[in-house]
Amino acid sequence: MSISAITDALKDMFGPMGPMIALGALAALMVLATLPALLKKRDDPIEKLRASIRTQAANAGAQRPGTAGAQRLRNDGGNDKLEKFADFLEPKNKEEMSESRKWMQKAGYRGANAVRTFHAIQFALAIGLLGLGLAYVAFYNATKAVPLDSTITIMAILGPAVMGYYAPKYWVNKRIGARTAEIANGFPDALDMLLVCVEAGLSLDQGIIRVSKELVSSYPALAEEFETVAHEVKAGMDKPSVLRAFAERSGVPDVASFVTVMIQSQQFGTSIAEALRLYAADMRDKRVMRAEEAANKIPVKMTLGTMMFTVPPLLIILVGPSIHDMMENFKSMSQL
Structure with missing residues (x-):
C-alpha cells in the first residue's frame, strides 16, 4: 500500500486532519513506550548500602529473643510506586519544590509524596482524556457521513486534555x-x-493539645493544625518557628496576627492570658463583621434574582396581550 493510499484512508476516516491525528497518536504511543525506560531512577549505591545494613539489622533483631515483630517507627515510603519517576514528577529546583509542598499543605495534603502524586494525577488525566478525545473523533468520523471540521477536531482532542491537566489544580485550590x-x-x-485552658492553669502547649482534641468534631482542619503544632513542639522544635509555620500553612491573616502576638508576648514576658483575652475579643468582633457583611450582600443578590426571574414574566403577562392585539390589528389593516 502506497503512502498516498494510506493518507487518503486516514482522511476518509478522520477528516482533513487525519494524517496529523495519526502522527500525533503514534508520537504519543512512542512517548508512553519510552517513558518507563527514560524516567527509571537509578538506585543510589549509598542507598543500596543503607538498605542492606537495615536488612541485616532487621534480620539480626528478628533472631534475638524478645525482638520479634518489632514495628517500624517511621514510614520511609520505600513501597512508593512513583519513586522511580521522581525526577520527572517533582520540580528540580528546591525553591519550587518547597513552594509546591507549602501549597499542598495548605490544602491538607501533608504526605511526603504529595507533590509527586499530584503531578502524576495531572499527567495521567491529561494523557487519558487526550486518548478519549482521539477515540471520540475517530468514532464520529467513522460513523457519520460528514467528518468533523479541523478546528472542531483539534478542540475535541486538546480540550479534554487541557481540562484534565488543570482539573487537579482547580481541586487543590x-x-x-x-x-x-x-x-x-x-x-x-x-x-x-x-483562653479558658490557660486561665485554668494549663500551659500554652497543654492548652493547644486540649483545644485540638475538642475541635475535632466541629473544625477538623483547625484541630489538625493545632495537633501538628503540639507534635512539633513536643519534638523539640523552636516554638516561634512552629507558630510561624502554622500561620504560613493556614493562610489566614488572623492566624498570622495571632502568631505575632504570641511571639511578642513570649519575648517580652507579658501575660499570655491577657493577650489571648484581648485577641479573642477582637476575633469575635471580626467574625460578627464578616457575618454582617454577608447579610448585607443578600438584598443585592435577591434584587438581581428578582429582576431576572420576576420582571420578565410580569412584563410578558402585562404587555403580551396588548402586543398581540396590535399585531392582529396590523394584519387586518394590511389585508384591507
Missing part, C-alpha cells in the same frame, strides 16, 4: 479555599477555649 474559610470561622472559638 478549591480545597485551600474551603480549608481557609473553616480555619477563619473556627479560630475565634479556638481562642476562647485556649
Whole structure:
C-alpha cells in the first residue's frame, strides 16, 4: 500500500486532519513506550548500602529473643510506586519544590509524596482524556457521513486534555479555599477555649493539645493544625518557628496576627492570658463583621434574582396581550 493510499484512508476516516491525528497518536504511543525506560531512577549505591545494613539489622533483631515483630517507627515510603519517576514528577529546583509542598499543605495534603502524586494525577488525566478525545473523533468520523471540521477536531482532542491537566489544580485550590474559610470561622472559638485552658492553669502547649482534641468534631482542619503544632513542639522544635509555620500553612491573616502576638508576648514576658483575652475579643468582633457583611450582600443578590426571574414574566403577562392585539390589528389593516 502506497503512502498516498494510506493518507487518503486516514482522511476518509478522520477528516482533513487525519494524517496529523495519526502522527500525533503514534508520537504519543512512542512517548508512553519510552517513558518507563527514560524516567527509571537509578538506585543510589549509598542507598543500596543503607538498605542492606537495615536488612541485616532487621534480620539480626528478628533472631534475638524478645525482638520479634518489632514495628517500624517511621514510614520511609520505600513501597512508593512513583519513586522511580521522581525526577520527572517533582520540580528540580528546591525553591519550587518547597513552594509546591507549602501549597499542598495548605490544602491538607501533608504526605511526603504529595507533590509527586499530584503531578502524576495531572499527567495521567491529561494523557487519558487526550486518548478519549482521539477515540471520540475517530468514532464520529467513522460513523457519520460528514467528518468533523479541523478546528472542531483539534478542540475535541486538546480540550479534554487541557481540562484534565488543570482539573487537579482547580481541586487543590478549591480545597485551600474551603480549608481557609473553616480555619477563619473556627479560630475565634479556638481562642476562647485556649483562653479558658490557660486561665485554668494549663500551659500554652497543654492548652493547644486540649483545644485540638475538642475541635475535632466541629473544625477538623483547625484541630489538625493545632495537633501538628503540639507534635512539633513536643519534638523539640523552636516554638516561634512552629507558630510561624502554622500561620504560613493556614493562610489566614488572623492566624498570622495571632502568631505575632504570641511571639511578642513570649519575648517580652507579658501575660499570655491577657493577650489571648484581648485577641479573642477582637476575633469575635471580626467574625460578627464578616457575618454582617454577608447579610448585607443578600438584598443585592435577591434584587438581581428578582429582576431576572420576576420582571420578565410580569412584563410578558402585562404587555403580551396588548402586543398581540396590535399585531392582529396590523394584519387586518394590511389585508384591507
